[in-house]
Amino acid sequence: MIVEGKAKIKLAEGVFYNPKMTFCRHLDVLAYKVISESEGKVRSLDALSATGVRGIRARLEAGFIPTFNDKNPKAVELIRENLKLNGIEAEVFNRDAVALMRENRFTHIDLDPFGSPAEFIDTACVSALKYLSVTATDTAALCGSAPVAGLRKYAIYAEKTEFYPELGLRTLIGKIVREATKYDKAIEVLVSWAKEHYYRVHLKLRRSVALAGKIYEKVGYLFYCFECGNREWVPMDGSSLERCKCGGKFKMIGPLWLGELHDKNFVTRMIERVDEMEVTDSVKEKLEKFLRSILDEIDVPFAYTTHHLAKMLKVSPPQVLRIVEELRKAGFRASRVHYSGFGFKTDANIDEVKKIVLALNA
Numbered sequence: 181m182i183v184e185g186k187a188k189i190k191l192a193e194g195v196f197y198n199p200k201m202t203f204c205r206h207l208d209v210l211a212y213k214v215i216s217e218s219e220g221k222v223r224s225l226d227a228l229s230a231t232g233v234r235g236i237r238a239r240l241e242a243g244f245i246p247t248f249n250d251k252n253p254k255a256v257e258l259i260r261e262n263l264k265l266n267g268i269e270a271e272v273f274n275r276d277a278v279a280l281m282r283e284n285r286f287t288h289i290d291l292d293p294f295g296s297p298a299e300f301i302d303t304a305c306v307s308a309l310k311y312l313s314v315t316a317t318d319t320a321a322l323c324g325s326a327p328v329a330g331l332r333k334y335a336i337y338a339e340k341t342e343f344y345p346e347l348g349l350r351t352l353i354g355k356i357v358r359e360a361t362k363y364d365k366a367i368e369v370l371v372s373w374a375k376e377h378y379y380r381v382h383l384k385l386r387r388s389v390a391l392a393g394k395i396y397e398k399v400g401y402l403f404y405c406f407e408c409g410n411r412e413w414v415p416m417d418g419s420s421l422e423r424c425k426c427g428g429k430f431k432m433i434g435p436l437w438l439g440e441l442h443d444k445n446f447v448t449r450m451i452e453r454v455d456e457m458e459v460t461d462s463v464k465e466k467l468e469k470f471l472r473s474i475l476d477e478i479d480v481p482f483a484y485t486t487h488h489l490a491k492m493l494k495v496s497p498p499q500v501l502r503i504v505e506e507l508r509k510a511g512f513r514a515s516r517v518h519y520s521g522f523g524f525k526t527d528a529n530i531d532e533v534k535k536i537v538l539a540l541n542a
């Protein structure tokens with residue numbers, strides 16, 4: 181048996197549990213606390229429950245009303261035991277998640293599959309009335325390091341770039357948007373992050389024919405030049421771009437989510453709740469630090485990395501903080517990124533960024 185947050189969880193042979201995702205589940209609890217605050221009691225489906233840890237924590241720590249489901253009968257047996265152990269009464273299904281979601285509606289759905297969420301997203305967009313949380317661990321398909329898998333799973337074309345974790349998040353969110361709008365639902369990103377081997381997104385859904393059309397202003401294609409590192413992007417409105425200004429050929433990557441990757445107000449409210457968490461002080465510190473790194477990140481696609489710039493310019497990589505400082509001094513917006521110590525974002529273009537990197541090397 182293990183203890184995670186306020187939950188006691190029994191483990192069993194043949195039922196999935198990954199202790200490395202505990203930090204992710206702490207962050208999820210914080211997101212659910214904020215959602216509860218505006219929604220009251222949230223009817224939630226933990227669609228792929230395994231031990232039931234997510235739904236149980238959502239109940240105990242954020243006041244959600246969870247329903248559990250897993251196609252594995254062993255998992256269902258364990259979920260029932262874990263519910264008893266934590267004094268919770270809840271509905272538990274032993275169904276295929278897609279069939280269950282097609283037949284039922286929930287305020288919130290959590291999709292936490294092993295690997296790709298692709299097969300569940302369409303139906304989750306039918307079933308989720310207001311909120312949708314999705315994990316993906318098939319990062320290679322999403323971030324461009326496995327382009328054919330990206331085509332198969334997400335119908336996107338991507339290649340590996342220096343900002344691949346951000347690309348992965350934008351691919352995943354873009355895919356969810358394209359599934360949701362069929363059902364006249366638009367999305368807002370509450371918070372999203374790329375960490376270790378996985379991506380996680382928490383979205384708000386808005387039912388509106390008008391918004392479901394308008395959301396495509398925030399979905400589009402990245403035109404990336406592998407010669408000079410230039411990046412430009414256009415919405416899905418038929419626009420296209422010719423050659424890069426350096427003479428190199430653009431690669432067209434997408435379709436991708438080009439909108440916000442987090443809602444500042446939502447993340448601020450998550451941070452305000454860190455102190456309520458049933459975790460050690462050092463975990464609290466880590467949670468706050470991580471959330472602050474998300475909060476501080478400016479909402480401009482697409483990030484740069486110091487080593488990629490240094491390689492292109494054949495100079496040594498400057499410190500990220502120095503570049504951010506210099507960019508700000510020059511009047512640009514700039515910040516670090518939450519998923520790496522070598523990345524930064526700015527509204528300066530590639531030539532302006534290169535100029536600063538060279539100046540720092542002089």
Ligand SMILES: C[S@@+](CC[C@H](N)C(=O)[O-])C[C@H]1O[C@@H](n2cnc3c(N)ncnc32)[C@H](O)[C@@H]1O
Pocket residue numbers: 195196197198201227228229230231232233234249250251252255275276277278292293294
């Ligand atoms: C990664 S585990 C879930 C982990 C859990 N949410 C946690 O935080 O520990 C994925 C679970 O989904 C279940 N599963 C896979 N495909 C499914 C399907 N089509 N319908 C229902 N359950 C499914 C598996 O049996 C497995 O228990």
Ligand SMILES: [Zn+2]
Pocket residue numbers: 405406407408409410424425426427428
């Ligand atoms: Zn170029």
